Amino acid sequence: MSTLRQLCEIMVPPLKGYPGAIDAAAPEFLDFLISVSPPDRQQMYESGLNRLDAEARQKFGIPFDSVNEDQASQLIKPWLRTWMEDHPPAEPFARFINVAHSDIRTATINSQAWSDADVAAGEEPPGVGLYWYPVEPDVNKKYLPRNEPRPHSEKTQSKLVH
Amino acid sequence: MAAKILTEKGISCLMLNAGPIANVHKDTDVKQAYTLPFRGFKQPGRLPHVFQSNEFNANTWVDEKEVPYTYTSGNPYNWVRVRLFGGRSLFWSRQSFRLSDYELKGKSHDGFGDDWPISLADLAPYYSRVEQIFRVKGDIDHIPQYPDGNFIPDDSPWCGCMQRLRTAGSQRGIPVCKPRSSEGVDGLASSVNLLLPDAFRTGKLQAIPNVVVRELRTNPNTGLVNEAHFVDRLSRREMSVKARVVVLAAGTLESTRLLLNSGLANSSGVMGHYLIDQIYGAGLVCSVPEARNGKTSRELMQGQALIPRFRNINSKAKNFIRGYALNVYSSTHPMDPRAFAAYGKELQDKLDTYSGSGMGMGIMGEVLAHYDHKVSIDKNTVDAWNIPVLHVDTRYTDNEFNMARDAVDTGCELAEAAGFEVLTKNYEPNPPGYSIHELGTCRMGDNPKTSVLNKWCQSNDIKNLFVVDGASFVSGGWQNPTMTILSLSMRASEYLSRQMQQRNL
Numbered sequence: 001m002s003t004l005r006q007l008c009e010i011m012v013p014p015l016k017g018y019p020g021a022i023d024a025a026a027p028e029f030l031d032f033l034i035s036v037s038p039p040d041r042q043q044m045y046e047s048g049l050n051r052l053d054a055e056a057r058q059k060f061g062i063p064f065d066s067v068n069e070d071q072a073s074q075l076i077k078p079w080l081r082t083w084m085e086d087h088p089p090a091e092p093f094a095r096f097i098n099v100a101h102s103d104i105r106t107a108t109i110n111s112q113a114w115s116d117a118d119v120a121a122g123e124e125p126p127g128v129g130l131y132w133y134p135v136e137p138d139v140n141k142k143y144l145p146r147n148e149p150r151p152h153s154e155k156t157q158s159k160l161v162h
Numbered sequence: 163m164a165a166k167i168l169t170e171k172g173i174s175c176l177m178l179n180a181g182p183i184a185n186v187h188k189d190t191d192v193k194q195a196y197t198l199p200f201r202g203f204k205q206p207g208r209l210p211h212v213f214q215s216n217e218f219n220a221n222t223w224v225d226e227k228e229v230p231y232t233y234t235s236g237n238p239y240n241w242v243r244v245r246l247f248g249g250r251s252l253f254w255s256r257q258s259f260r261l262s263d264y265e266l267k268g269k270s271h272d273g274f275g276d277d278w279p280i281s282l283a284d285l286a287p288y289y290s291r292v293e294q295i296f297r298v299k300g301d302i303d304h305i306p307q308y309p310d311g312n313f314i315p316d317d318s319p320w321c322g323c324m325q326r327l328r329t330a331g332s333q334r335g336i337p338v339c340k341p342r343s344s345e346g347v348d349g350l351a352s353s354v355n356l357l358l359p360d361a362f363r364t365g366k367l368q369a370i371p372n373v374v375v376r377e378l379r380t381n382p383n384t385g386l387v388n389e390a391h392f393v394d395r396l397s398r399r400e401m402s403v404k405a406r407v408v409v410l411a412a413g414t415l416e417s418t419r420l421l422l423n424s425g426l427a428n429s430s431g432v433m434g435h436y437l438i439d440q441i442y443g444a445g446l447v448c449s450v451p452e453a454r455n456g457k458t459s460r461e462l463m464q465g466q467a468l469i470p471r472f473r474n475i476n477s478k479a480k481n482f483i484r485g486y487a488l489n490v491y492s493s494t495h496p497m498d499p500r501a502f503a504a505y506g507k508e509l510q511d512k513l514d515t516y517s518g519s520g521m522g523m524g525i526m527g528e529v530l531a532h533y534d535h536k537v538s539i540d541k542n543t544v545d546a547w548n549i550p551v552l553h554v555d556t557r558y559t560d561n562e563f564n565m566a567r568d569a570v571d572t573g574c575e576l577a578e579a580a581g582f583e584v585l586t587k588n589y590e591p592n593p594p595g596y597s598i599h600e601l602g603t604c605r606m607g608d609n610p611k612t613s614v615l616n617k618w619c620q621s622n623d624i625k626n627l628f629v630v631d632g633a634s635f636v637s638g639g640w641q642n643p644t645m646t647i648l649s650l651s652m653r654a655s656e657y658l659s660r661q662m663q664q665r666n667l
Contacts, residue, residue, distance in 0.1 A: 011505045029201060037206035080503035082586035086213055086443060086596075101505055103203075110195035110202045127195030127202055129218035135182055135246075137396070139228050139546075140208060140220075 001031060002065040003049045010072045011101050012108045017117060021104050024111035030103060048096025163292075163648050164409045164630050166357045167655035169366040173662060176403060177369040178392055180412070181245030184222075184252060184354075193218070211240040213596055222246060222253065229545045232553045239554040240595035241415065247371055248354035249413060250598060256344040256351050257468075257489075257642040258298040260289050260309040264475065264485075265528070265639035272474065272483050275531050278636045279608045279617035282309060288649035296351050298645075300342035307485075308339060308470035316340045321465035323450045323492050323521055323580070330579035331469065336572070338490070341468040344644075372396055374547050378408060378424040380624065387426065387627045393547050407626045407658065407667055411651065414632040415537060418603040419552045421629075422539045427604075427621040433614050434538050436531040436602040437556050438638040441486070443592030444566035445524035446573050447501045448582040449516050450492070458518025463494045469523075471640055473568065482564040486527035487640040488573055494518045501585040521582060525569040525591070526640045530561050537603055556594050566591050599643050604633035619654035626667045630654050 008021035008030070021027065034045050049064075052075060056064040060071050067075070079097040081089045088102075089095045108114060110127035118125040134140065168175050195202035198217045209215040212223050224243035233239040244250045264271055266278045266285075290312040300313040320328065324338070331338040344351040361367040372395040379389040391402045410417040418434055421427050428434075453463050471485030479485075497520040502512045540553035567589050574584050607613025610622035619634045621627040630651035632643050661667045 013506050015507060015510050033200065033203060033206065041206065076505070080505065082503050083500050084445065084447060084586060084588040086592055087588045087590055098500075102500060105499060106203065107201055112196040115194055115196055125194060128192060129195065129202070129216075130190050131193040131198070131218045132190050132221045134221045139225050140205070
């Protein structure tokens with residue numbers, strides 16, 4: 001978890017008045033997401049974070065959660081790639097670095113902290129969408145956290161998205 | 163479409179829909195991602211084969227656990243379905259194209275596969291009427307492989323970067339054209355708002371939501387289909403209804419699944435075979451240098467284009483037959499961070515510099531029809547109503563992979579000739595089925611020994627059975643199939659009504 005937290009802090013720092021991944025509680029959210037995910041995502045994160053930590057110890061003699069920005073850059077930069085939707089890098093560690101970066105960014109940008117910063121700046125929050133309620137009976141009901149309020153259908157405004 | 167045509171001809175119809183009626187006002191809400199349990203990420207483990215799903219739209223797709231399907235290990239298939247009233251016509255991209263005779267008579271052109279039993283001339287009058295209903299906007303291009311239609315004129319000026327791409331294209335004999343899209347009405351281009359209201363107005367259509375058809379049965383003396391057995395999705399009550407004619411439009415593979423489960427209409431042995439879709443996912447992302455550093459503008463960057471098939475028209479490509487189109491877009495919006503190999507401040511600096519300079523291209527490519535690419539019934543697996551599921555056995559071949567590679571390389575060449583910087587590219591198509599344009603498996607033809615349907619979408623074996631969705635396709639082309647499905651359905655329904663009026667059915 002501390003490796004993940006450090007990775008979040010390094011890859012998505014606060015910039016230009018917007019929260020970084022730490023302020024957005026991205027590490028906690030990702031930890032939750034990974035914990036309820038199927039084995040492929042769990043394995044990718046586990047082996048990726050372990051390897052990051054192992055490389056930090058081997059190269060700098062300290063765990064990854066203690067590296068500075070420059071040291072982190074030496075460990076991460078060689079693995080950065082450009083990629084397109086649905087086609088992350090195939091090589092497993094490159095895949096981890098790039099997908100984790102994307103996940104951390106999404107978790108940060110879709111956070112309440114980011115949305116608050118947008119509102120303060122007079123901007124439209126980016127993580128807004130048209131949400132479709134479940135078709136009854138909801139076969140996925142058991143996956144909702146228990147205290148999630150059930151949606152009600154009295155609406156005052158809705159946006160047609162096509 | 164069939165409901166509209168048949169009821170307008172005075173024929174009483176009962177429509178059985180597997181899903182509920184969707185109401186965008188009642189069933190949706192504008193929400194912030196942070197209020198959702200997974201901050202917009204797909205709920206883990208849910209809809210793994212629907213790449214298009216996210217936390218906002220997850221409830222619109224057919225759940226893979228409720229209506230499962232299987233595929234051959236190592237050959238994944240993405241079967242993307244919607245069971246809301248109106249189906250996928252509620253959410254489609256609206257790209258509206260006609261097939262040309264390069265697709266309809268593909269075998270005559272290059273020797274592969276089979277020709278359709280109809281040509282563009284047979285379909286053209288129906289295309290025109292469908293284009294009118296759906297209000298298709300486009301330009302007249304006079305390019306045989308991109309047939310012109312009954313369009314609302316697209317008078318929009320070309321933006322600067324697209325103009326540069328057009329110049330680069332014309333130097334290479336590659337046409338860069340206006341896209342063609344269904345405007346629809348009030349922001350929706352669906353059967354729900356464009357076709358069904360006409361049918362209901364006749365008073366001759368009764369539509370029942372939330373009923374899943376289990377099986378069709380035939381009269382043992384005549385061999386004609388006469389009954390549909392269905393189950394209420396919610397109460398599980400089993401029901402049946404008698405019918406004079408049955409028209410299937412459950413969406414390509416669901417129609418085939420129903421016929422296979424019913425054991426009907428397959429004397430040719432060809433039902434389930436020749437499954438096709440289209441390759442999507444390969445493409446590239448570029449930047450227009452003149453639009454960087456805050457210099458972007460709508461005049462330079464706000465645009466779209468469609469590069470219709472240009473391969474294998476007047477010359478032969480090296481290592482693939484048939485062809486592909488490229489969707490081209492450009493935008494004044496910020497760029498996708500995945501186009502840059504950077505993070506933190508360095509990435510933010512790049513995003514600031516490049517914001518508003520992005521353009522990209524994506525492939526829509528023809529997939530070849532092979533007998534061996536097929537679906538069958540998996541008797542060991544059933545859905546939530548105990549109906550046996552479909553097993554899909556298909557894969558892409560060298561033709562598809564080579565075509566994707568050519569599309570990306572050609573796209574890069576055009577982009578660089580136009581003075582753009584290619585930032586990232588992908589040669590690999592998405593898995594079969596991703597396009598959501600699955601076609602075939604009940605293909606039409608003139609020979610009942612090698613086809614399931616005749617040129618009127620009528621079963622060769624059972625005269626009062628019609629299949630009017632994408633299952634009748636012989637080949638897929640690169641074109642979004644919606645216009646063709648609607649035109650075939652209109653044509654088949656008018657034929658059917660004539661047959662009923664003449665008491666042949």
